[in-house]
Amino acid sequence: MNAGAYLHCFLGVSGREWRRFVQQRTRFFSALVRPLLWLVVFAAGFRAVLGISIMAPYGTYIVYEVYITPGLCCMILLFNGMQGSLSMVYDREMGSMKVLLMSPLSRPFLLLCKVLAISLVSVVQVYAFLAIAWWYGIRPPALGLVTALPALLLVALMLSTLGLVLANAIRQLENFAGVMNFVIFPLFFLSSALYPLWKMQEAGPWLYWLSAYNPFTHGVELVRFALYGQLAVGPLLWCLGLTGLFGLVAAATFNLQRGQGL
Amino acid sequence: MLEVAAVSHCYGAHTALERVDVSLARGGFHALLGPNGAGKSTLIALVTGLLRGQDGEIRVADHPVSRRARAARRHLGVVFQQPTLDLDLSVRQNLLYHASLHGLGRRQARECCDRELARQHLEARADDKVRLLNGGHRRRLEIARALLHEPALLILDEASVGLDTASRQALNEHVRTLCRERGMTVLWTTHLLDEIAPADHVVVLCAGRVIADSQAQALCSHTGTQTLQDAFHRLTTTSGDTVMEGAS
Numbered sequence: 001m002n003a004g005a006y007l008h009c010f011l012g013v014s015g016r017e018w019r020r021f022v023q024q025r026t027r028f029f030s031a032l033v034r035p036l037l038w039l040v041v042f043a044a045g046f047r048a049v050l051g052i053s054i055m056a057p058y059g060t061y062i063v064y065e066v067y068i069t070p071g072l073c074c075m076i077l078l079f080n081g082m083q084g085s086l087s088m089v090y091d092r093e094m095g096s097m098k099v100l101l102m103s104p105l106s107r108p109f110l111l112l113c114k115v116l117a118i119s120l121v122s123v124v125q126v127y128a129f130l131a132i133a134w135w136y137g138i139r140p141p142a143l144g145l146v147t148a149l150p151a152l153l154l155v156a157l158m159l160s161t162l163g164l165v166l167a168n169a170i171r172q173l174e175n176f177a178g179v180m181n182f183v184i185f186p187l188f189f190l191s192s193a194l195y196p197l198w199k200m201q202e203a204g205p206w207l208y209w210l211s212a213y214n215p216f217t218h219g220v221e222l223v224r225f226a227l228y229g230q231l232a233v234g235p236l237l238w239c240l241g242l243t244g245l246f247g248l249v250a251a252a253t254f255n256l257q258r259g260q261g262l
Numbered sequence: 263m264l265e266v267a268a269v270s271h272c273y274g275a276h277t278a279l280e281r282v283d284v285s286l287a288r289g290g291f292h293a294l295l296g297p298n299g300a301g302k303s304t305l306i307a308l309v310t311g312l313l314r315g316q317d318g319e320i321r322v323a324d325h326p327v328s329r330r331a332r333a334a335r336r337h338l339g340v341v342f343q344q345p346t347l348d349l350d351l352s353v354r355q356n357l358l359y360h361a362s363l364h365g366l367g368r369r370q371a372r373e374c375c376d377r378e379l380a381r382q383h384l385e386a387r388a389d390d391k392v393r394l395l396n397g398g399h400r401r402r403l404e405i406a407r408a409l410l411h412e413p414a415l416l417i418l419d420e421a422s423v424g425l426d427t428a429s430r431q432a433l434n435e436h437v438r439t440l441c442r443e444r445g446m447t448v449l450w451t452t453h454l455l456d457e458i459a460p461a462d463h464v465v466v467l468c469a470g471r472v473i474a475d476s477q478a479q480a481l482c483s484h485t486g487t488q489t490l491q492d493a494f495h496r497l498t499t500t501s502g503d504t505v506m507e508g509a510s
Contacts, residue, residue, distance in 0.1 A: 005365025012362020016351070023350050095344035098312060099407075103363035104336040110363075 009105050010113045017117035020087075031080065031125045032132070035072035039133060043068050055196060057228040069138050070224035071193025073126045073148075074216065077156045080125065082184055084118035085163030089170050108251045115164060115247075119156035126152055144227040151226035154239050155219035161246035162215070168253040191217040192224075215242050263288045263415050263447040264309065269318030271304055271470075278304040280470045281318070286415075286449060286463070291441050293458050293478070294451040296467035297498050302451050303343070305467065306419050310340055323414050336364075339408030343420040347400060347407075349393040353384060356392060357407055364411040378406035382436075398429035405437070416440070417449045422457060430457065455490045464490075468498045 021027065047064040058066070091097040100110055130145065140148075166179055190211045192200075197217070201208040211217055218238035225232035266284040270277070279301045286292045296302050307313035309320055311331040320327040322334040347356050354375055361371035379385045382402045387395060395403065401421055408416055418437065422430040434457050440446050450457070458464060458478050466474035466481075474481055474497055478490050485493040 002365075004367060008362050008365050008367055008371075012359050015362070016348070016355075016359050019351060019355065020348075095342055095346045096348065098310075098340075098342055098344075099346045099360065100363060101312060102310060102335055102338065102340055103365075104332045105363070105365060106332065 006105060006109060009103065009110070010116070013100075013110070013113040014117035014120060017114075017121055021121045027083070028125065028128075031076055032129055034079065035075050035129050036132060038068065038072055038075070039065055039136065039138070057225045057230045057232075065136075065138055067196075068194055069130075069133055069140070070227055071191070071220050072133075073129065073152065073223055073227075074155055074159075074193060074220045075188060076126050076129055077119075077122045077152065077159050077219070078184060078187060078216065080118065080122035081156065081159030081163040082166070082179060083163075084115070084122075084160050085167035085170075085179070087118075088114070088164065088167040092167075107254070111164065111251060111254060112247075115157060115160040115250075118160045118163075119153060122156045122160070123149070123152045140227045141229055144229050147229050148223060148226040151222045151236075154236075154243065155223055158215065158219060158239050158243040158246065161243055161250050164250035165246050165253065168250060187214060187216040190214050191220055193217075193220045215239075218242070263323060264449065265319075265321040266305070266309070267319045267321075269305070269308060269315065269320060271301075271308060271313070271316050278470050279308075282467070282470070282472055284465050284472065284475070286447055288414075289441065289445045289447055290463065291438055291448050291450060291459070292463045292465070294449055294465050294467065295453075295455070295458075295494060296451075297453075299469075300467040301470040302467055303419065306340075306417060306449075306451065309417065310338060311335060336411070337414045339411070339413035339416045341401070341404045341408050341416070341418045341421045343423060345400060345404070347392045347403060350391060352389050352391055353379070353395070353403055354388045356403065357410060360407045360410055366411065374410050374412075378410055381409075382406045396429075397425050398432065401425065401429070401433055402436070405433075409440070413446075415447045415449065417451075419451050420453065421450070422452060422454060430454070455494055458490055460490075466494065466497055473497055 043065040088097070091100070100114070101107065103110055127145075130140075166183065170179065188194075190207070191214045192211065193216065197208060197211055200211045215238065218235040221232050222235040222239055225235070264284065264286040266282055269279055269282045271279040282301070282305060284294075284305075294302055294305070304313065308315050309322065309327065311327050311334065315328050323337040325334040325337070327334045348359070351359065357375040357378065358371050361374055366374060375388075376385075379388055382405060384399065384402060384406065387399065392400060392403065404421070405416075405418075416437070422433055425433065434450075437448055437450065438459075441448050452458070460477070460479040460482075462478050464474065464476065464478045464481060465472060476484070481493045481497075482488065482490060485496045487493040487496060
């Protein structure tokens, strides 16, 4: 198989993921409504309670809505990554995963295609959210919208590969609700998405340490700095390392037999 | 075309296949029969590489599945028992997706799609969502998809399940036409024995072992029965240690 075959395969898998996304309009709508509710309702209420002092990468005092915007971008990536893993479990149970695995191309590559396709769809949703946030008055530097792209893609990959690891561990579709409670919410709330880490330190050292080592925190910080044209080296290395680790675990634990009733 | 040699497979303590040998000559219609739990699906999962082999060797078009799985998959087309079409995509989109998984370029993929849609008489439905197709047409589409990359061996795992009598007959006749006109090798698994012709090569699995491997009519004469149904019943209820082999 030549490089062209791999490219055609990637385009085919991404095209399918995109078409499925476009056809499920409610999915797109809910993916946007969730962070917008946080931005418009939650952040407006918390603005008075939570003052944010001058901190990197912001050069001045900022309103709370500005602070949580990168976290809400990552929230979209998180929910989509998990939605992607749900679709993998669904595909496995419904049998359509077999079609993918009958491809003569290498299976790690097929998984990579799937994860990359899910990530690209997530990133498109983030930009739709940023466009509405811009209209609402949250305006990062225009260049930041460009520099944020690779950061968003890397974080999307990290969360999608994490979703794939979970998909491999989940035996049945019904167990997915547990993922919401035990993965999505702790990842989101124990991070710097809603409040800076120093605020967490005031609340208690264990909360701070849990948040500091949370992969989602590193994703949020990478996006936060990238959105203002700056590179956060520490979070970048964390995200690169974790994406590689999750990817390896996902490839190693991928087992079609589970739940197939072969 | 397909060589299965001394293949055994266990799920924990349960032995699903025990030293199974099957050989399919190039071209023609071959049937794999067996009661529920005989090991047919396990054998197909091993041939297609969806299950990792434990013991024995399987070769598809001379490619060992254990060592050259990707080369083997290139020669395989499969219609699974469980429907595997994307219902929300159109007929053509389903085919193009499959073509991309086989690395076919856009132009080649479109040509292959048009060719298979014409062969399956589905051109008029090309832009319809799969959800709108009836069961018979969906199966035809799955066959079109399985043939898109021109495999040498087509496996149909209980593909006629859920179809009405007319659709079943049409599907069976259609696959036989493919064998005649394209020299394709077909492995057809079923519980419906009226789908098997007297001259077909038949392999019968029972409790994970091959208990018969011969022409359907030879099976009847060997068991002293009039119909394949009776022969199958006699073989599977009194299989014991007897193994029947004949011309394949």
